[in-house]
Amino acid sequence: MATGLFTRIAAQGGRTFDEGYLTQPMVMASATLWNGRLQALGIYNFEGYTLDRGELSPGTYGEGYIDRRHPHTHLHELMLGTRATLGAARLSLFAGKGIVPFGSEDPMLRPFTRYPANHHLAQILERAQIVASVRIGRLTVEASSFNGDEPENPSDWPNTDRYFDSWSARATIAAMRGLEGSASVARVKSPEDPAGFGLNQNKWAASLRFLATSNRPIRYAMLEWARTTEWLGPRKDLWSFASGLFEGSARTPLGEVALRLERTSRPEEQRDKTPFRSVRPLLDFGILGRTRWESVNVGWSRGFGPQNSGSVQVTPFIEVSHYRARPLERVVIASPEDAFGGLRLLSFSVGVRLGLGDMRGEMGRYGVAASSGTPPN
Amino acid sequence: MHRKLCRALVLLAVALTGCDDTDPGMGPDTTNKPPPAPVVLAVAGQGEILSRYTGEVWVRGNVAYTSTWGTRNGASGNALLVWDVSGDTPQLRDSVLVDQAVTLGDVQATDDGRYLVVATELAPGSIVVFDLADPYKPRQISRFFSPSITRGVHTAEVQLVNGRLYAFLSINSSALPSRLVIVDLGDPANPREVLSRDMGRPFIHDVFVRNGLLFTALWHDGMSIWDIGGGGRGGSPQNPIEIGNVRTVNGSTHNMFWFHDPTNNSKRYVFVGEEGPASIGNRASGDLHVVDVSDMTRPVEVAMYHVNDAGAHNFSMDEPNGMLYAAFYNAGVRVLDVRGDLGSCTAEQKVSATDSRCDLEKMNRVRGIGLQDRGKPVFVWGVHFVGGNVFASDMLNGLWKLRGVTR
Numbered sequence: 001m002a003t004g005l006f007t008r009i010a011a012q013g014g015r016t017f018d019e020g021y022l023t024q025p026m027v028m029a030s031a032t033l034w035n036g037r038l039q040a041l042g043i044y045n046f047e048g049y050t051l052d053r054g055e056l057s058p059g060t061y062g063e064g065y066i067d068r069r070h071p072h073t074h075l076h077e078l079m080l081g082t083r084a085t086l087g088a089a090r091l092s093l094f095a096g097k098g099i100v101p102f103g104s105e106d107p108m109l110r111p112f113t114r115y116p117a118n119h120h121l122a123q124i125l126e127r128a129q130i131v132a133s134v135r136i137g138r139l140t141v142e143a144s145s146f147n148g149d150e151p152e153n154p155s156d157w158p159n160t161d162r163y164f165d166s167w168s169a170r171a172t173i174a175a176m177r178g179l180e181g182s183a184s185v186a187r188v189k190s191p192e193d194p195a196g197f198g199l200n201q202n203k204w205a206a207s208l209r210f211l212a213t214s215n216r217p218i219r220y221a222m223l224e225w226a227r228t229t230e231w232l233g234p235r236k237d238l239w240s241f242a243s244g245l246f247e248g249s250a251r252t253p254l255g256e257v258a259l260r261l262e263r264t265s266r267p268e269e270q271r272d273k274t275p276f277r278s279v280r281p282l283l284d285f286g287i288l289g290r291t292r293w294e295s296v297n298v299g300w301s302r303g304f305g306p307q308n309s310g311s312v313q314v315t316p317f318i319e320v321s322h323y324r325a326r327p328l329e330r331v332v333i334a335s336p337e338d339a340f341g342g343l344r345l346l347s348f349s350v351g352v353r354l355g356l357g358d359m360r361g362e363m364g365r366y367g368v369a370a371s372s373g374t375p376p377n
Numbered sequence: 378m379h380r381k382l383c384r385a386l387v388l389l390a391v392a393l394t395g396c397d398d399t400d401p402g403m404g405p406d407t408t409n410k411p412p413p414a415p416v417v418l419a420v421a422g423q424g425e426i427l428s429r430y431t432g433e434v435w436v437r438g439n440v441a442y443t444s445t446w447g448t449r450n451g452a453s454g455n456a457l458l459v460w461d462v463s464g465d466t467p468q469l470r471d472s473v474l475v476d477q478a479v480t481l482g483d484v485q486a487t488d489d490g491r492y493l494v495v496a497t498e499l500a501p502g503s504i505v506v507f508d509l510a511d512p513y514k515p516r517q518i519s520r521f522f523s524p525s526i527t528r529g530v531h532t533a534e535v536q537l538v539n540g541r542l543y544a545f546l547s548i549n550s551s552a553l554p555s556r557l558v559i560v561d562l563g564d565p566a567n568p569r570e571v572l573s574r575d576m577g578r579p580f581i582h583d584v585f586v587r588n589g590l591l592f593t594a595l596w597h598d599g600m601s602i603w604d605i606g607g608g609g610r611g612g613s614p615q616n617p618i619e620i621g622n623v624r625t626v627n628g629s630t631h632n633m634f635w636f637h638d639p640t641n642n643s644k645r646y647v648f649v650g651e652e653g654p655a656s657i658g659n660r661a662s663g664d665l666h667v668v669d670v671s672d673m674t675r676p677v678e679v680a681m682y683h684v685n686d687a688g689a690h691n692f693s694m695d696e697p698n699g700m701l702y703a704a705f706y707n708a709g710v711r712v713l714d715v716r717g718d719l720g721s722c723t724a725e726q727k728v729s730a731t732d733s734r735c736d737l738e739k740m741n742r743v744r745g746i747g748l749q750d751r752g753k754p755v756f757v758w759g760v761h762f763v764g765g766n767v768f769a770s771d772m773l774n775g776l777w778k779l780r781g782v783t784r
Contacts, residue, residue: 193579195578195579197578197579197596197597198579199654230654232629232653232654233627233628234627235627235653235654235662238654238656238662239656270447271448272479272499272500273479273499275448279499281579283531283549284580284582284631284652284655285629285654286652286654286655286656286657286661287654287655287656287657288447288656288657288658289656289657289658289659290656329656329658329659330658330659330754331657331658331659331754331756331773332658333430333447333449333657333658333772334447334448338448338450338451
């Protein structure tokens with residue numbers, strides 16, 4: 001799949017940015033081996049070639065980008081695993097590089113093309129990991145041990161000396177048809193300093209998700225909460241970042257419509273001259289204050305032509321967002337106002353998603369943790 | 378009562394041992410006079426700067442130089458500000474803009490007052506050397522770039538080593554190994570790199586140079602002491618030889634000051650700043666640590682000073698009076714009486730039952746507190762004690778002139 005995207009972002013009383021991208025270009029593959037005893041999942045992501053400057057995305061941060069979404073690594077996922085049954089329990093064990101069992105579904109598979117601000121609060125991506133999962137009835141529990149360091153660039157690999165220095169766990173319960181709840185916890189060692197000396201993170205997330213299993217108009221809804229606190233040595237709870245997000249989509253005669261409401265806090269970081277890149281690791285491990293981002297996002301999309309695996313799937317879309325950033329501290333040294341010229345932003349995006357073949361229904365749930373449903377695009 | 382008993386026992390022990398200490402003049406405070414309460418440092422005046430964030434300060438005579446940092450309202454920290462501080466209120470006299478700089482971190486004049494050296498950060502890092510023939514009109518005479526410092530110069534210190542001027546640069550703004558770079562400024566118009574050596578995990582943040590010894594602040598690798606010409610190990614700026622190292626509590630070793638007490642010739646203590654994580658402009662963390670370097674090969678931390686919800690930054694000293702001035706970011710300026718024995722204290726004066734270090738606050742060593750009475754946030758980066766006054770660079774508000782503490 002790949003998405004051609006044009007975005008205009010205008011700050012009230014500030015600057016206007018017009019940019020175009022080829023975003024989320026990737027190839028997904030999966031295979032079962034040895035009579036189904038082994039399963040392999042892989043995603044190769046081309047954003048390192050098409051999105052080097054990042055995608056304008058107010059409120060997002062991480063991996064050295066700020067107010068721009070970072071490109072993902074070339075090898076986004078390569079996981080290999082097996083399954084077994086033990087009494088009433090179904091078990092699986094997967095290893096490789098992939099999405100850590102924490103938080104909610106990757107935004108790439110959700111109704112909006114443009115990412116929410118809470119990506120680094122509600123997901124942990126592209127880590128070398130071992131994931132053990134057990135499913136008993138409606139309850140699934142996953143646990144992972146992984147490397148804490150975030151990728152430093154699209155070609156970067158998890159640092160071998162950081163393997164298994166972090167962990168996560170997620171419990172998911174399928175409450176009734178299409179409705180599930182999940183809660184996650186993670187401890188991530190020094191994600192932003194690859195040498196391992198930086199701030200550590202304690203993370204929590206919980207979500208309630210509905211996925212339509214019949215042909216009803218409401219296709220998808222999710223209510224999400226996430227929180228990350230940072231600490232170093234004896235200095236616990238230095239500061240925290242939190243997010244609340246609602247997202248939903250519905251089918252109408254004119255196409256799919258989607259709504260996202262979000263309130264997410266984040267650190268402000270020292271920016272370089274671009275000014276959408278931040279210094280990594282943060283100088284002296286200091287942040288420059290915190291801001292809270294509130295946004296309202298609406299979207300429309302409609303698939304044209306046959307939506308089957310043998311055809312090219314063409315889905316034009318429009319997304320409109322309004323953002324407001326507020327300082328959360330008395331002094332915010334580096335304000336997004338420095339980049340945009342204002343703290344109220346209006347964003348308009350138009351684009352086309354192209355797909356060929358079978359799109360995987362979900363990402364980051366391996367083995368017995370995988371479900372059959374997916375948020376519809 | 379217990380404190381008096383302990384003091385008496387200590388006095389008796391000292392008498393019996395004949396004060397057999399390798400550091401003449403050291404010993405516990407022998408007076409029974411209660412220590413004075415901390416004073417509020419009187420503010421003489423303020424040179425307000427709201428257009429840029431203020432960085433470091435250096436004062437020579439009646440002239441102060443402040444650097445600028447980061448970006449404020451679209452203005453980069455590329456300005457060197459020149460102040461007339463002869464009166465109570467610092468008067469801005471001039472400014473110099475440095476090309477391609479986002480931050481001018483360190484600024485320091487040479488001891489003879491002829492030159493001023495400024496560090497630039499982020500990439501491309503450099504140091505800029507100014508001639509101070511007219512101290513109010515710094516004139517750039519050279520700018521040193523090198524592949525070793527491209528990432529940015531976080532701090533720079535200039536000192537004489539065996540009569541020759543050198544700059545010591547700390548390079549750390551990258552995930553790459555941090556690095557000490559030493560530049561020969563014997564001919565300031567033609568700086569010449571003489572050493573580039575990786576050290577510090579993850580940072581080398583700062584250095585302190587005195588009497589041919591180099592002290593390096595190596596973050597979680599602690600503080601190392603190197604012979605660069607005065608340590609008797611054959612070291613030089615071209616080839617520093619490590620003498621000793623200490624890992625101060627909590628790591629994050631940030632800056633140092635080696636105290637020479639002229640009243641008793643003691644050179645026993647190095648004060649180490651710990652820069653813990655901070656939300657710049659709001660709150661900080663990190664203690665002041667006291668390291669006993671009586672044995673340079675085995676330095677040991679003996680005392681500390683903690684301020685709640687604030688962190689230590691740069692230091693300056695009034696050595697004749699034994700007063701240490703410490704910038705403490707959001708906690709303003711703190712003045713500590715550091716004369717005498719800082720490593721001996723009663724059980725009550727120790728940090729805790731499980732931490733045998735002495736707590737300078739419990740030892741009533743705090744003599745002054747500055748800029749906590751302004752009714753607005755301050756974030757003090759640097760201090761410089763000159764001529765009875767202490768000049769404090771406040772990232773948020775500019776340059777303050779305060780009256781120093783008298784003994």
